[in-house]
Amino acid sequence: MKNKSIHINEQKLNHQYGYRTVKRLFDVVASTIAVVLLSPVFLIIAICIKVNDPKGPVFYSQTRVGKDGKHFKMFKFRSMVTNADELLAKLQAQNEIDGAMFKMKNDPRITKVGRVIRKYSLDELPQLINVIGGSMSIVGPRPPLVSEVEQYTAYDRQRLMVKPGATGMWQVGGRNDVDFAEMVELDLTYIQERSIWLDLKIMFETVKVMIVPNGAY
Structure with a gap:
């Protein structure tokens, strides 16, 4: 059962002026540099996706819920078949995670290339564009689907x-x-304890996870 013990002080969050300024500056600079340096990787992934499924698009955008419940378009490399959203309703009964989230280890919607890029979190790289645009940060809670938020408790x-x-x-x-x-407890712990040092630690751990994957699928 969820341990409902973390209650975020919104006033304290709003007064983190220095942290928020440094975080935003770092997000823009680091993401811009990363997009430039990783452009060859972007191209290779795009070619692989097209070879695997010539008719489908390289990128996939999906409406997610951001800060204060605002909707935005999140970008990813397409790792599923083009009609994945339509097939989701048929797979809901096979959801392997309790709560307001869908996960299925052997999801039949995932393409061959998709399985590889998801394992190493390469499908997430286009989110750097979201970071530059300001709808996301490099480090923060996982952006939920609209349908997931509809099931959220306070x-x-x-x-x-x-x-x-x-x-x-x-x-x-x-x-x-x-x-x-x-997941909720981890995210709330981050929000309560977030700092430049914690952000850097999570980014370092992310690089390690991309090299030696954990539970990504």
Whole structure:
């Protein structure tokens, strides 16, 4: 059962002026440099996706919920078949995670290339564009789907008090091996304790996870 013990002080969050300024500056500079340096990787992934499924698009955008419940378009490399969203309704009964989130280890919607890029979190790289645009941060809670937020309790909605992140404590703390309640606790712990040092630690752990994958699928 979820341990409902973390209650975020919104006033304290709003007064983190120095931290938020440095975080935003770092997000823009680091993400811009990363997009430039990783452009060859972007190209290779794009070619592989097209070879595997010539008719489908390289990128996939999906409406997610950000800070204060605002909707935004999140970008990823397409790792599933083009009609994945339509097939989801048929697979809901096979959801392997309790709570307001869908995860299925052997999801039939995932393409061959998709399995590889998801394992090493390469499908997440286009989210750097979201970071530059300001709808996301490099580090923060996982950005939820609109349908997931509709199932949130008031406790769960505390996750929406800060910008979502391309990586975070959930991603480095077990990812799909962690259930929804545990994910919420990890995210709220991050929000309560966030600092430049913690962000740098999570980014370092993210690089390690991309080299030696944890529960990503």
